[in-house]
Amino acid sequence: MTDLHDIRYVRIGTDRLDESVEFATRILGLELVERNSQAAYLRGDDRDHNVCYVKGAGTGHVVGFEMASSGLLDLAATELEQAGYRVRHGSAAQCEQRRVMDMVQFEDPTGNCIELVARPAASGVRYFPSRDAGITSFSHVGLRTTDAATDETFWTQQLGAKVSDWIGDAALLRIDGVHHKVALFTSQVAGVHHVNFQVREVDDIMRSWYWLCEQGVRIAFGPGRHATSGARFLYFYGPDDMIYEYSCGVRIFTEEEERVHVPRQFPREATSYCTWGSKPDIAEFRAAEAAAAGDASNVG
Ligand SMILES: O=C/C=C/C(C(=O)O)=C(/O)C(=O)O
Ligand SMILES: [Fe+2]
Numbered sequence: 139m140t141d142l143h144d145i146r147y148v149r150i151g152t153d154r155l156d157e158s159v160e161f162a163t164r165i166l167g168l169e170l171v172e173r174n175s176q177a178a179y180l181r182g183d184d185r186d187h188n189v190c191y192v193k194g195a196g197t198g199h200v201v202g203f204e205m206a207s208s209g210l211l212d213l214a215a216t217e218l219e220q221a222g223y224r225v226r227h228g229s230a231a232q233c234e235q236r237r238v239m240d241m242v243q244f245e246d247p248t249g250n251c252i253e254l255v256a257r258p259a260a261s262g263v264r265y266f267p268s269r270d271a272g273i274t275s276f277s278h279v280g281l282r283t284t285d286a287a288t289d290e291t292f293w294t295q296q297l298g299a300k301v302s303d304w305i306g307d308a309a310l311l312r313i314d315g316v317h318h319k320v321a322l323f324t325s326q327v328a329g330v331h332h333v334n335f336q337v338r339e340v341d342d343i344m345r346s347w348y349w350l351c352e353q354g355v356r357i358a359f360g361p362g363r364h365a366t367s368g369a370r371f372l373y374f375y376g377p378d379d380m381i382y383e384y385s386c387g388v389r390i391f392t393e394e395e396e397r398v399h400v401p402r403q404f405p406r407e408a409t410s411y412c413t414w415g416s417k418p419d420i421a422e423f424r425a426a427e428a429a430a431a432g433d434a435s436n437v438g
Pocket of ligand 2: 278279280321332334383
């Protein structure tokens with residue numbers, strides 16, 4: 139079975155390349171690594187890049203995962219093909235655009251574009267943030283799903299992820315000791331739902347909250363604490379209504395905990411999303427609550 143080594147990057151197609159770069163550097167706190175006429179590469183840790191804004195909203199969203207070797211990448215591609223998925227092998231130009239030696243691309247059942255890469259570029263230069271938001275690393279994405287059960291089966295059976303917890307039918311999936319690197323949220327369309335960066339401590343979250351409010355940034359959710367991973371969080375909107383999340387203190391399983399962990403089922407209600415009482419301005423989280431209220435009123 140495929141063994142995803144780590145989440146590596148998101149590629150976000152946009153008609154607002156300049157605005158996205160301005161937001162990512164001045165507000166979010168990423169470092170601009172490279173900018174050309176077609177794309178901008180940014181990062182929130184010491185890796186080559188974590189976010190690539192690509193010119194043209196039509197290019198959509200892509201999530202890239204690193205495989206530990208080219209051999210494992212080939213094996214994963216073969217397994218996907220044998221399971222009936224259409225796997226496209228990356229051209230030299232596509233590999234160069236992603237700063238990797240090897241890549242394949244396919245879609246999950248919802249239609250999210252996923253890439254597996256081997257030997258992504260490392261960087262000898264440390265991350266130098268444009269704003270001191272306290273970011274320590276790019277950590278996970280929320281992905282939209284139009285069929286949570288089918289996508290969960292794909293991610294667990296085909297890509298080797300494990301469910302850490304559910305909120306309603308939304309699975310929080312791990313690929314290593316970190317509570318989740320992907321979370322599947324029911325939606326009407328495919329695409330990246332939110333992009334998470336870990337920050338050092340809760341002080342960074344609160345400092346950013348006050349500062350983002352002063353800057354007129356639309357807060358999406360928080361400050362709060364997730365019941366699931368235990369992380370303290372703050373979500374906010376950027377250009378194209380892309381949601382960014384700062385969080386700290388996400389649960390890290392030891393090897394033993396990871397081995398014996400049984401996923402917990404949280405109900406689709408407010409306290410499962412935030413134990414502090416913050417209310418989400420995020421359609422997918424609100425819709426889940428509304429659906430749960432509807433389900434409850436139908437009982438009996
Ligand atoms: O409320 C839902 C989100 C939960 C978490 C978490 O437990 O940390 C996320 O960050 C997420 O699913 O993206
Ligand atoms: Fe998240």
